[in-house]
Amino acid sequence: MYQVKDFMTAEPICLKDNNSLHKGRTTMRKYSIRHIPIIYADSGNFAGILTQKVVLSNAISIINTKGLEALEDAEKSISIESVMDTDVVTVEPETPLLDAARFFKKNRHGCIAVLDEYKVVGILTSGDFVKFAIHALDESM
Known part of the structure; x- marks a missing residue:
């Protein structure tokens, strides 16, 4: 049986809770990612997820109220x-992949943080399920 660790993105790019929203937006753009696990600056433990939806919502709000030239500051x-x-929901690397898939289908979330204790070891996204589909289709041929 496949587990989350078989298809997650291991060692994902993480940012710290005290980083700025600007760093979050520019990191997403630089690496073409939509979700960033956030860790506490003091402990390195998982704190939450920064999503592209939140970044874009804040950017639109800032632009609408202050103008584009004020966005970065x-x-x-x-x-x-x-x-x-x-x-957010988190899972362990050994979680059955089917359980994660059912969660995605039921909750329509874009990602699940994968933790070992309180430390981020991976992230599972809908893109990882595309990789799984390719793998499964290759095996069936």
Whole structure:
């Protein structure tokens, strides 16, 4: 039986809770990612997820109220901690992949953080399920 660890993105890019929203947005753009696990600066433990949806929502709000020229400075004054999603589901690397798939289908979330104790070891996204589909189709041929 496949486990989450078989298809997760291991050692994902993480940011700290005290980083700025600007760092979050530029990191997403630089690495073409939509979800970033956030860790506490003091302990390195998992704190939450920064999503592209939150980043874009904040950017639109800033642009609408202050203008495009104010975006970077405004984002630099907002900590990731104040906008990250903390109500997230986490799994262990050994979680059956089918359980994770059922969670995605039921909850329509874009990612699941994969933790070993309180430390981020991976992230499982819908893109990882595309990799799984390719793997399964290759095996069946």
